[in-house]
Amino acid sequence: MKVAIMGAGLAGLSCSVLLEQYGVLPDIYEAQYKIGARFTNGEAIMNILDFPVEDCFNYLDRKYEVKLNPINTLESLVIHGPKDSALIEGNLGYITARGNHPHALEVQLGDISKAPVFTNNYYTIDDLKAKYDVIVVATGNSNEPKRQRIWETDIVANIIGASIRGTFNPHQAEVWLNDSYAPQGYCFLLPYHNNIASLCIAVPGTAGVNLELLWQKFLESLHFEFNVKDTFTLHSFEIGRNKTLVTENLMFVGNAGGFVMPFLGFGQFTSMLSGFEAAIAIANGNMQSYIDAMQPLIDSYYPSLKMRRVLAGMNNNKYNLLIKILQNKYANTTFSKFPIPILKLVANVIDPFIARNSELN
Numbered sequence: 001m002k003v004a005i006m007g008a009g010l011a012g013l014s015c016s017v018l019l020e021q022y023g024v025l026p027d028i029y030e031a032q033y034k035i036g037a038r039f040t041n042g043e044a045i046m047n048i049l050d051f052p053v054e055d056c057f058n059y060l061d062r063k064y065e066v067k068l069n070p071i072n073t074l075e076s077l078v079i080h081g082p083k084d085s086a087l088i089e090g091n092l093g094y095i096t097a098r099g100n101h102p103h104a105l106e107v108q109l110g111d112i113s114k115a116p117v118f119t120n121n122y123y124t125i126d127d128l129k130a131k132y133d134v135i136v137v138a139t140g141n142s143n144e145p146k147r148q149r150i151w152e153t154d155i156v157a158n159i160i161g162a163s164i165r166g167t168f169n170p171h172q173a174e175v176w177l178n179d180s181y182a183p184q185g186y187c188f189l190l191p192y193h194n195n196i197a198s199l200c201i202a203v204p205g206t207a208g209v210n211l212e213l214l215w216q217k218f219l220e221s222l223h224f225e226f227n228v229k230d231t232f233t234l235h236s237f238e239i240g241r242n243k244t245l246v247t248e249n250l251m252f253v254g255n256a257g258g259f260v261m262p263f264l265g266f267g268q269f270t271s272m273l274s275g276f277e278a279a280i281a282i283a284n285g286n287m288q289s290y291i292d293a294m295q296p297l298i299d300s301y302y303p304s305l306k307m308r309r310v311l312a313g314m315n316n317n318k319y320n321l322l323i324k325i326l327q328n329k330y331a332n333t334t335f336s337k338f339p340i341p342i343l344k345l346v347a348n349v350i351d352p353f354i355a356r357n358s359e360l361n
C-alpha cells in the first residue's frame with residue numbers, strides 16, 4: 001500500500017511511526033526544510049484536560065509502544081486575575097518542547113521514524129493524489145480541509161509570543177486573565193528550562209486586533225526580570241472541526257482534522273492520538289474505523305468549546321470572581337484531582353453562576 005503523509009509535525013510523524021510498526025513505510029512531505037523548523041517553544045500537556053487518560057506519556061507508551069519524553073513535569077499552575085492570583089498544585093501534567101529544540105516532540109518522533117521526508121515544498125492534495133492509495137493530511141492548518149469543503153471554523157485565534165530569558169520554576173506554568181491585555185483570551189508563561197520560557201498572548205478576533213499594543217501592555221505589567229529573546233506572531237490560527245475525517249482516499253489528522261481542543265487551544269496529545277489511530281485504521285484496511293476510534297475526542301470537542309465561550313464572555317470582574325473560587329481549597333483540590341467530569345460540569349454550571357455573582361466585585 002502506498003501512503004503519503006502531508007506534514008511532518010506531531011500528527012503526521014505519529015502516523016508514520018505507527019504505520020512503520022505495521023510494516024508500511026509511508027512517504028512524508030514537509031513544507032519546511034527540516035522537521036521542527038519553526039519557532040521553539042514550550043507547550044503543556046495537562047492531565048486535567050485529557051481525562052480519562054491519567055498520564056498521557058504512559059498512555060502513548062502502553063497503547064502504541066511509542067516512548068516520548070516531556071521536558072518536565074507540570075506540578076503547579078498560577079492563575080493571575082486582575083487583582084489576585086490562585087495557585088493550583090498537583091500532578092497536573094507535563095511541559096514539552098516544540099519546534100527547533102533537540103528534545104522537541106516532533107524531533108523525537110522524527111528520530112524514531114525511518115520514512116523518507118521530502119522537504120521544502122508546500123504540497124497540495126492534488127500534487128499527491130494520483131500517486132498514492134492513501135493520503136494523510138497532517139498540515140497543522142485548515143487550508144486543505146477548506147479546499148475539500150469539509151471544514152467549519154469555531155474560533156480564530158491570534159497569538160503573539162516570545163522566548164524569554166530569566167529565572168523560572170521549570171515545573172510551574174502561569175496564566176493571566178485580564179481584559180486590558182488579553183480581551184476574551186489569556187496570556188501564559190511556560191518554562192522549558194529554568195532560564196528560558198515561552199511567554200504568549202492568545203486572543204480571538206478576525207480583524208482589528210492590535211497584538212503589538214496588547215503585547216507591550218502585558219510586558220509592562222510583569223513584575224519579574226526577563227529579556228525577550230525572539231518574538232513570533234501568528235495571525236488567524238483557526239480552531240474548528242471537519243464534517244468528516246475520511247473522504248475517498250484522504251484522512252485528516254491533527255489540527256487539520258479539527259483536533260485542537262477549543263478551551264485552551266491544546267492539541268498536542270490529541271494530534272498524536274489522531275495520527276496513531278489513523279495509522280491503525282490504514283494498516284487494518286478500514287479507513288472508516290479511524291472515525292470510530294476518534295469518537296470520544298470528537299464528543300469532548302463541544303464541552304471544550306462551551307468552556308472556551310464561557311471564558312471569552314468574561315471580563316475583569318468575572319476573572320476576579322473566578323480567582324476567588326479557585327483560591328478556595330476545596331475547589332483547588334477538586335480541579336487538580338478529579339479532572340474532566342469537573343470541567344464538563346463547570347462548562348454547564350459556571351456560566352450562569354458567574355453571571356449571577358459578577359456584582360460581588
Ligand SMILES: Cc1cc2nc3c(=O)[nH]c(=O)nc-3n(C[C@H](O)[C@H](O)[C@H](O)COP(=O)(O)OP(=O)(O)OC[C@H]3O[C@@H](n4cnc5c(N)ncnc54)[C@H](O)[C@@H]3O)c2cc1C
Pocket residue numbers: 006007008009010011012029030031032036041042043044045121122123124138139140141159161200234237253254255256259260265266267268269271
Ligand atoms: C503558540 C502555540 C502554543 C500552543 N500551546 C499548546 C499547548 O500548550 N498545549 C497543547 O497541547 N497544544 C498547544 N498548541 C497546539 C499544538 O501545538 C498543535 O495542536 C499541534 O502541534 C498540532 O499538531 P499537527 O501535527 O496537527 O501540526 P504541526 O505540529 O503544526 O505540524 C504540521 C506540519 O505540516 C507542515 N505543513 C504545513 N503545510 C504543509 C503543506 N502544504 N505541505 C507539507 N507540509 C505542510 C508544517 O510545516 C508542519 O511541520 C499550541 C499552538 C501554538 C501555535
